[in-house]
Amino acid sequence: MLVNWRQMLAKLTSITEFVTSRAFNNHKDCLTLSRSSKLLNRWDKIDNQVTLALNEAKDNVRFISSLQKFWDPLYRSSPDEIISSLPGLMVAIRNVCKTAHYFNTSVNLTGLMVKISNQLTITSKNYITDNEHQSLWEISSNEIIEKIEKCRDVMDHFKNIYINTVEEMKNSNERPWTVSSVYIFTCLEKFLHRLEKIKCIANTEIIYSILDRILISGMEKFNTMIKAARITISSKLYDPLNYRIETFDTDFEKFVKEVEVAEVGMQQFVKLLTTECPTAESMMLVLKRFEALHLECLCLDRRYFKVAEMLEKEMLLLKDVYNEERGNPFIPRNLPPVAGRIVWIRSIFKKIDLPMQALKLRHCVLAHKKAQRTVRYYNYMNGIVCHYEMAYHKAWFDYVEEVRCALNAPILTINKDEALYAINLDRSILQLISETEWMWKLHLEVPNMASTVAYCKDRIFHPFNTLKLTLQRLDRLRSSLTPVFINIMRFRLQEISVMLKPSLSSVTWISKNLEDYVEKVCLKIQEVEIFIGLILDIEELRIMQEIYNISEFLYIYVPDEPVSSYQFVEESNKLRAKIERVLEKKSICMERAVIDIINMFIDLLDFEQSDSKGRRVFQLPAEKLNDTNWRTEGFLPIDKWDFIQFHKIYRTIYLAPDDVLKTLQFRNYENIRYELHHLRNDCMDLFSYYNSKIILALVAGSKRSLDFVRQNIL
Numbered sequence: 001m002l003v004n005w006r007q008m009l010a011k012l013t014s015i016t017e018f019v020t021s022r023a024f025n026n027h028k029d030c031l032t033l034s035r036s037s038k039l040l041n042r043w044d045k046i047d048n049q050v051t052l053a054l055n056e057a058k059d060n061v062r063f064i065s066s067l068q069k070f071w072d073p074l075y076r077s078s079p080d081e082i083i084s085s086l087p088g089l090m091v092a093i094r095n096v097c098k099t100a101h102y103f104n105t106s107v108n109l110t111g112l113m114v115k116i117s118n119q120l121t122i123t124s125k126n127y128i129t130d131n132e133h134q135s136l137w138e139i140s141s142n143e144i145i146e147k148i149e150k151c152r153d154v155m156d157h158f159k160n161i162y163i164n165t166v167e168e169m170k171n172s173n174e175r176p177w178t179v180s181s182v183y184i185f186t187c188l189e190k191f192l193h194r195l196e197k198i199k200c201i202a203n204t205e206i207i208y209s210i211l212d213r214i215l216i217s218g219m220e221k222f223n224t225m226i227k228a229a230r231i232t233i234s235s236k237l238y239d240p241l242n243y244r245i246e247t248f249d250t251d252f253e254k255f256v257k258e259v260e261v262a263e264v265g266m267q268q269f270v271k272l273l274t275t276e277c278p279t280a281e282s283m284m285l286v287l288k289r290f291e292a293l294h295l296e297c298l299c300l301d302r303r304y305f306k307v308a309e310m311l312e313k314e315m316l317l318l319k320d321v322y323n324e325e326r327g328n329p330f331i332p333r334n335l336p337p338v339a340g341r342i343v344w345i346r347s348i349f350k351k352i353d354l355p356m357q358a359l360k361l362r363h364c365v366l367a368h369k370k371a372q373r374t375v376r377y378y379n380y381m382n383g384i385v386c387h388y389e390m391a392y393h394k395a396w397f398d399y400v401e402e403v404r405c406a407l408n409a410p411i412l413t414i415n416k417d418e419a420l421y422a423i424n425l426d427r428s429i430l431q432l433i434s435e436t437e438w439m440w441k442l443h444l445e446v447p448n449m450a451s452t453v454a455y456c457k458d459r460i461f462h463p464f465n466t467l468k469l470t471l472q473r474l475d476r477l478r479s480s481l482t483p484v485f486i487n488i489m490r491f492r493l494q495e496i497s498v499m500l501k502p503s504l505s506s507v508t509w510i511s512k513n514l515e516d517y518v519e520k521v522c523l524k525i526q527e528v529e530i531f532i533g534l535i536l537d538i539e540e541l542r543i544m545q546e547i548y549n550i551s552e553f554l555y556i557y558v559p560d561e562p563v564s565s566y567q568f569v570e571e572s573n574k575l576r577a578k579i580e581r582v583l584e585k586k587s588i589c590m591e592r593a594v595i596d597i598i599n600m601f602i603d604l605l606d607f608e609q610s611d612s613k614g615r616r617v618f619q620l621p622a623e624k625l626n627d628t629n630w631r632t633e634g635f636l637p638i639d640k641w642d643f644i645q646f647h648k649i650y651r652t653i654y655l656a657p658d659d660v661l662k663t664l665q666f667r668n669y670e671n672i673r674y675e676l677h678h679l680r681n682d683c684m685d686l687f688s689y690y691n692s693k694i695i696l697a698l699v700a701g702s703k704r705s706l707d708f709v710r711q712n713i714l
Helices: 002-019 022-033 037-066 079-099 106-128 141-171 181-212 220-234 247-275 280-291 300-325 337-360 369-408 427-441 448-455 457-480 490-504 514-551 565-603 658-665 676-712
Strands: 412-415 420-423
Touching: 079 106, 079 141, 106 141, 106 181, 141 181, 181 220, 181 247, 220 247, 247 280, 247 300, 280 300, 280 337, 300 337, 300 369, 337 369, 337 427, 369 427, 369 448, 412 490, 420 457, 427 448, 427 457, 448 457, 457 514, 490 514, 514 565, 514 676, 565 676
Parallel strands: none
Antiparallel strands: 412 420
16 A cells, blocks of 8 residues: 555655646746636636646655554564554544544555454465465364464454454544445455364364274274265365355365264264163263263263163163062172171162262253152152161161170180180181271271270280190190100190180280280290100101111021131121120110100109198108118109109010090190109100110011011021
8 A cells, every 4th residue: 555655646746746847837828828717717727637646645654654564564463463563553533533534434444453453464464375385275274263263363353453443433523534444344254254164174073083092893984974074075186275266165065965974874883882782881881981081072962861761771671670588698709797788789879879979060961851750759768878887887887796705715625525725716707807997998887896806806816826736735735645755745735724724714805915825835835845845856767767777687597608617606606795785775764765765754843841731742851761661661752753664675565556545635634633742653654655666676687687587498
């Protein structure tokens, strides 16, 4: 516009300069002298018109030049800068219209406003395509939408500023602009309408781009259809930003129809998948997958209405299941009874609660008349579940008080016939702890007593497990006792029985010294285990092994080559002397081993000077012996280690058979009286037993030697 007026000003200035020249004045003087009035009148009119046009051109050039600095941002600035420059531009135009004599015309103002509108359109095109360095379809969809929104903000801002300026002029009684707003904004509206269509294409591409990232079999063909429609419209050669090209509108309608076909296909696909679901919960899982796509075209509300109908049928079936199984429900493994029943009833309710929670988010579905019936059934089932759960929970509350007495029971019981110990931990205590832990998991209220027991369960379970292992060790210990040691081990078994006696009466599961007591019992049994193990090792290595070696001796001299009778007799005598020394040495070693074993038992016992009947058990001192009492005192031991009774050395010892041995091993020795004469008899029996064993070994060696002579010499 400024260039146009400058060109017109140059033309009119040249005409004015010609009119003021000498040649033109001479010609005008000639016309005056010739009295050519018609030509002079015509010239005066032309001269006035040229003067007015020259003044208008000067005025417009001056005022339009003053708008130049407000006009320039429309050509070179970004949308944000254009928005900030538009208020100044409108104020400048308003001021020009106030002071200009020729510019404030309908034609000039309309041309200026249309020019601004066109320039905004051109600037928006250049901004979107990066000054035509990029094709529209090469730009990402998100970027296209972002740029279109900024362009819309610019044009809306321009329209708002224009309307506000007109209103301000009207309110301030200024001369209004005689401009048609329809003529000004028609191009903007068409351009914005074209941008909306392009934005719709970009939005469609963004919305359905999720189909590239999902793994739902069957959705690939719909993704292919939408991509094909996008490729078709983007392959056209015309400029889609040119709103004067109407071919784009036809192609856009085809694009929309193809997308609609794909959307209808997806709706039918979802309907087919949900039809195959047997339960409301499985249908809900399918719909959740499609709901995550955030595709409004799927019309999932219709499918959720089908979920509501199916849920109603399932609630009727679950009601029948509840009525049939509530008396004896299926309780999962390792669950206590009450918690198992609560888990069972909650599992039934969960089957209808999960779909209902999803339906609650669909207000339009629940507002339907048929869905209201499903809601009523749901509330009815919810009441049944709550009543069932509260009834069993209250019953468990009352049961907890009964379990308190079980904690005051002794920790062990005994079978008096066989003296078998058993742990006396009532199953109700274990059940109480398990129920309490499950009640915490189920977020239900728990009594204080049950909470205390559950929190202190380690104080019960640790002694329980320790005591269980200890009793197993005790049973193995008693089973390992041989007939040889069963009698002399009675006082050791008595020690264990006495140690376990408090656990049968006074020591309970809530005793303060429970852990210390169990530890003492464990140490005592461990001590006896080590003791009997040491005894059996001595017997095996120092006695039985030597007895076996004696029984394998060969008392016959067997030369490697023929020898004379004299030499044979001499070598036999040497062998006999050697065997005598060996047998004497082994006999002494075995005797010491037996005495060591006996002393190990004796060391553990201490006796008073008189027995339970008041009789003296030890011999009088030597200075008190005389001719009248020495024979009687000779039967009494000097001390507890004096157990040898020579008249009993070669006595035959009969060992207990297996059935009697079993009875002796598991007998209760708590009340026996083990006195000195019992110890002497048991020690003497042990000594006599191994003495007879040595004799039998010698006999076995002699027999073996005689058999060798009979088989190899005779």
